[in-house]
Amino acid sequence: MSTVQDYWQKPPFIENKLLRYGLYIAVFGYLSVTLVTLPINWQRVAEGMERAGRIFGGAFPPSFERSGLLIDGFLESLKIAILASVGGILLSIPLAFMAAKNISIKPIYLLGRGLIIIARSFHPVIVAIIFVKAVGFGPLAGVLTLVVYSIGFVAKLLAEKIEEIDFGQVEAMKSAGAPFLSTIAYAVFPQIMPRLVGLSIYQLDSNLRASAVVGIVGAGGIGATLANAFGRYDYDFALAITMVIVGVILISEAFSGVIRKRIS
Template structure:
């Protein structure tokens, strides 16, 4: 008998533990399945589902390729702009908040209060922010940029804090010992350690914001979402197909590019 086999035989038996976990999971799955009902699925719903599929198979090619402001390319470009500007706003605001929330940089009471603020920001859904900003600035892309910006802060600041708290302080100590100024320590000691992590996280958030920007259009915050809901309400399934095709292609392209950029930053 090998050493590995002896160790396996000598390990404590946890049969009842695993059995209890399995029973709990089965009960939770069964309880959750009770909320699923098919009573509202009727012939009309199945017909609408078929119309949606036919619309995707036979899209409105004119809407997909013309150059007007109502075309899919223009609306997708607007969605990208909303997501990009919102991500930049969120990233810029997140940096000072992240340093204020880092317990190894500021006193713990300040860190705790800043973290509490970030938790509150993350708690509120993006659609709620969208409805709030629409009331403030009116419907349109600007409301979408503000919404994307504030929803990005919660996630970006949290991940920035994790990166700041994992800083190699030995570098800063050595720079202090040779008489470096605070600016030099920030410029040559902190920024090089954080830049690649910050950029990677920001790119990942932009990828997420593309999907959120599409959804925010449903409440009037600009982008491709508003024409999509109008087309669905008007049963114009060929237009719905065109918009969905354009959206899927755009998301795939952005995801491929963001993955390549993030992998280069991580390797670099």
């Protein structure tokens, strides 16, 4: 006697069993071959574990004796994040209008999209290395790096928001003979302003975190202080810096989360 299932069962992602298990086998085989063929020096890995033990052993307890140096590094990171956020957002606004297909003509649209793609193509560390080589070590390289990083994020999402606006308001102002800039100011900006404020807060938070990363390659901020501490084998001071970075990021994340909830 056949039985009827009295419970719901989630259907598989791929209905065809042969195709599904064949895909599983292919993925498992690829990962196995990749792991075997990677040039991993297991002896060096074992030695690295011993070094890691010495590093963690020397990091406890954390040392806050040079708190002045730590505070200077953090304040420099904060300045870098604020300047980069302001500069990146100011540049992102016109670039977002260029990259919105419902606002721009096609050549301008393609140019805007191309610039955004270029800004998004490289990791901030790579961009930081380029700017460090170009303008030298210090916070200027960090600001320029995070400006590019901000453009890649803010301009893209803002352009997508512009493409989603109610275009009826734009057409109404055009039919009334309003000039282009007035149409943008009174028909488009009110619709995108909440998203712009939210993106600005998020990008400031993101730039604060990224400033600690790009500083490791010489772009200023607390990341440079952390790199110098590791270079001097001051692991206890390095742990103190790391704790401050984590604490500041947690506070920043909580603060930006509250603001985003209020404006959403």
